[in-house]
Amino acid sequence: MPTFIRPPCLVNTHMDETFVRLVCPECTKEWQRQPGGLPASDRTFQCPNCQTGRQMAEFTRTEHDLRTLQTLG
Numbered sequence: 001m002p003t004f005i006r007p008p009c010l011v012n013t014h015m016d017e018t019f020v021r022l023v024c025p026e027c028t029k030e031w032q033r034q035p036g037g038l039p040a041s042d043r044t045f046q047c048p049n050c051q052t053g054r055q056m057a058e059f060t061r062t063e064h065d066l067r068t069l070q071t072l073g
């Protein structure tokens, strides 16, 4: 199974509490992650709850969350 997590050196180090809000299109699990810990929006991501693999962009809850991921991820 491929690893999708980026190295932690890419995470912002200042006190910015920016999170990307996520929701699984299959099981509707809702959670949030810092964008530095997520893959790019066009990469495959696996739901931690139901293990469904979808494109990362399909997990972002709103257009704003997608932009946050693309800008800071």
Ligand SMILES: [Zn+2]
Pocket: 024, 025, 026, 027, 028, 029, 047, 048, 049, 050, 051, 052
């Ligand atoms: Zn799920």
